[in-house]
Amino acid sequence: MTDDLRPTILVVDDTPDNLKLMSGLLKDLYRVKIANSGEKALTIAAGEAPPDLILLDIMMPGLDGYEVCRRLKADRATRDIPVIFLTAMSASEDEEAGLKLGAVDYVTKPINPAVVLARVETHLKLKASADFLKDKNDYLEAEVARRTRELAAIQDVTILAMASLAETRDSDTGNHIRRTQHYVRLLAEKLKDHPRFAATLDDVTIDMLFKSAPLHDIGKVGIPDRILLKPGRFEPHEFEIMKTHTTLGRDAIEHAERSLGTPVQFLAMAKEIAYGHQEKWDGSGYPQGIGGDHIPVSARLMAVADVYDALISRRVYKDGMPHEKAVAIIAEGAGSHFDPDIVETFLALQDQFKEIADRFADSEQDMDSKRKLLEQAGCQPVG
Known part of the structure; x- marks a missing residue:
């Protein structure tokens, strides 16, 4: 074994003769x-090249061996260095x-050289094994963390790709997806300590809400262009077809769940949001006509976020409503369209909602893309 690859032993003793004796015993091997x-x-021990093992005397002036050992084990950088007491x-x-x-061991003086060498060798081998296992565990943990990040990134990209697919056929822009994501998270974080929502909203759930929100309108991919892209009000029969986007979205997500073969939170x-975000607090919404707490919390949050964004957003067929007017409409809908406690929270956060809307505002390029989409579909944009 070359000198650079040999393990390093630190001998600690206040007596020069003892240091000379131990150096002579160990120098040919370490x-x-x-x-x-x-x-x-x-x-x-705390330097850039720490020793692999320490032979430590106890009776020394200043810091004795016990105190040295205590400090070594208290320091994260040195606690794994094996210590053998070598003492009278x-x-x-x-x-x-x-x-x-x-x-790890305790050897008394006068020493038996063969015994000291044997114990040093044993504890170096044990340390080498421990280091190998630690390195392997560290590698595995790092690999698991890397793959988890990779899977999460793939998941996020897939969600956004699916949501963007719906958005490309809709008059909404891609920024609608981003805005509603942030609105929902803002509401949820404020409500997680509320007595009515504390049992439902925790940090993990809020992360899932943020991740799932872009799929709220995924069912629109199944709505014909003549209805989806219509710039004016729907006829009654057209609105009935439009309402099916909630069921289409739920069914598409259920199909994805079945394909995976395992539940995914x-x-x-996302299925709750897609299916329930058009329900109303008073039971007058669709597709099920359920109301109150029967509507999933995720869908109630999205209802406020989605309506606010629809009101304030500029479309190729309409101008956006002023923030203050949109806030007034949401407030008026408390207890009828929306969960009143969620509306109360929305009102407290209205300035942050406006900040999100401004941060992810639609650009002229977004509007031009949507105008072209309407023209290609044979629709005449308004304005």
Whole structure:
């Protein structure tokens, strides 16, 4: 074994003869460092090239061996370096005290050279095995973390791709997806300590809400262009067809769940949002006509976010409504269209809603793209 690859032993003793004796014993097999005080030993151990093992005397002026060991084990950088006490203190209580401090072994003077070498070799092998396992565990943990991040990124991209597919056929822009995501998260974070919502909204659920929100209108991919892209009001029969986007969205997500063969939390929540965000607090919404707390919390949050954004957003067939007027309409809908506690929270956060709307405002390029889409579909944009 070359000198650079040999393990390093730090010998700590305040007696020059003892340092010379141990250096002579170890030098042919190991790289040897010496320290004639506890303070110097701690400095060497915490340096850029820490030793692989420490042979430590107990009776030294200044810091004794016990205190040195205690400090080594208290420091994250040095706590895994094995310590063997090498001392003239031969009482059993001394040995017990040293082992309790974290030493791996206790050898009394005068030493038996063969015994010292054997114990050093044993504990170096144990440390090498421990280091190997630690490195392997660290690698595995890093690999799991990397793959988890990778899967999460793939998941996010897939969600946005699916949502964008719906958006490309709709008069909404891609920024509608971003805005509603942030609106929903803002509301949920404020409501997570509310007595009515604390049992439902935690940090994990809020992350899932943010991830799932873009799929709220995924069912629009199944609505014919003549209805989806119509710039004016729907005829009654057209509105009935438009309403089916909630069921189409739920069914598409259910199909994805069945294909996976295992439950996925964000898909379950996405299904709730897609199917329920057009329900109203008073039961007059669709598709089921349910009301109150029967509507999933995720869908109630999206209802406020979606309507606010629809009101304030500029479309190729209409101008956006002023923020203050949109807020007034949401407030008026408390207890009829919307959960009143969610509306109360929305009103407290209305300035942050406007900030989100401004941050992700639609550009002229977005509007031009949508105008072209309407023209291609044979619709005449208004304005």
